[in-house]
Amino acid sequence: MELTYGDVKAASDRITGHVRPVALAPGDAVPTIGSDPYELWLALEFMQHTGSFKARGAQNFIQAHRDAGTLPDAGVTIASGGNAGLACAWAARGQGVRATVFLPTTAPAVKVERLRSYGAQVRLVGTEYADALAACHEYGDTSGALLSHAYDNPYIAAGAGTLMMEIHRQLPRLDTVVVAVGGGGLFAGIATAADHYGVRTIAVEPENCRALHAAIEAGQIVDAPVDSxxxxxxxxxxxxxxxxxxxxxxxxxxxxxPDQDIIVARRNLWHDRRLAVEHAAATALAALTATDSGYRPESGERICVVLCGANTDPADLVQ
Structure with a gap:
């Protein structure tokens, strides 16, 4: 399966005016050992609607299906109490589309209430995400609702890739973009657009959440542990x-x-800049601050780190 720059450009044409353009902030000039500093920029995508980049993919997904006439009267459905669910509910509300979001009964009440504030129909099923996902698929089969996904969909990934288009527009001489990776929707979109512009992509994962890294090593998709x-x-x-x-x-x-470097990077963003971001966003920055990440910028390298989301509890940042 392949995503193209044309897919990302089409997504940009659809969602421009519906999402917030990303703001870029200069980072501190960080010297490399025995050389001049490199140039650092931070992409403040956590200021996006719903607090994460997920709004881009959700908007593109719904708009593309509406344009193609494949958006059913039953609306869309997704199993996610996190950023993807919030983005789906937000995008659906903006398009006047019904959204039904499935969560386990253990989901925090604050997430349930926020989903409802976006107009979503919330259904609590089982005690684990797998239970909610199974119920979501069953609902889609019986109701005819369009099944959305947190990251495994070309419309979702292409929408996320529009972020790179906006970064390049502001930093046309960029050398490297650094992005955290989960399932890979944001990464796939960013890397596709970055390659079109001749920009290198650094894909960053926690040591014990390495789905992409494991797939690269194996040469195929494999299961990876989740502990971070x-x-x-x-x-x-x-x-x-x-x-x-x-x-x-x-x-x-x-x-x-490693997790410890992610925690330090997140706290440093708060103490140095008063930015309260998710651990996922700090994971990208940890590529530059970790003691032994395997990536060391070259002298004069122009780098942009994507801070992808801020749906987090900041209580532990002020301790």
Whole structure:
């Protein structure tokens, strides 16, 4: 399965004016050992609607199906109490489309209420995500609702890739983009657009949530363990075929960072800049700050780190 730059460009044409353009902030000039500093920028995508990049893919998914006449009267359905569910509910409300979101009964009440605030029909099923997912599929089969996915869909990935188009528009001489990877929707979209512009992509995962890294090593999609402080957003057991294709065919470097460095990067963003982001967003920055991530910028390299989401509890940042 392959995603093309044309898919990302089509997504941009659909969602422009419906999503917030990304703001970029200059980072601190960080010296490399024995050399001049590299140039660092932060893409503040956590300021996006619903607090994460997921709004882009959800908007593109619904708009594309509406344009194609394949959006059923029953609307859309998704199993997700996280960023994807919020984005789906938000995009559906904006299009006047019904959204039915399935969650396990153990989902935090704050997430349930936020989904309802977007107009979603919330259904609590079982005690695990797998229970909610099975119920979502059954509902889609019986109701005719269009089944959405958190990341494994070309419309979702292409929508996420529009972020790279906006970054390149503001930083046309960019050398490298750094992005965290879960299931691979954001990564696939970013890497596809980045390759079109001649920009290298650094794919960053927690050491114990390495679905893409494991797939690259195996040369095929494989199951990977999920055990990280960032697992709420990056805890996919399997990467997508779209992500693996991008990793194998574009200028991509896959690296792993330990949880402790993710925690430090997140706290530093708060203490230095008063940015409260998810551990997933801090995972990308940890590629530059970890003691041994395997990635060291070259002198003068122009780098943009994507801070992808901020749906987090900031209580532990002020301790």
């Amino acid at each position: 402080v960032a697992a709420d957003s990056l805890g996919a057991r399997r990467a997508t075929e779209l992500a693996l294709h991008a990793a194998q065919n574009y200028d991509v470097t896959s690296i792993l960072v």
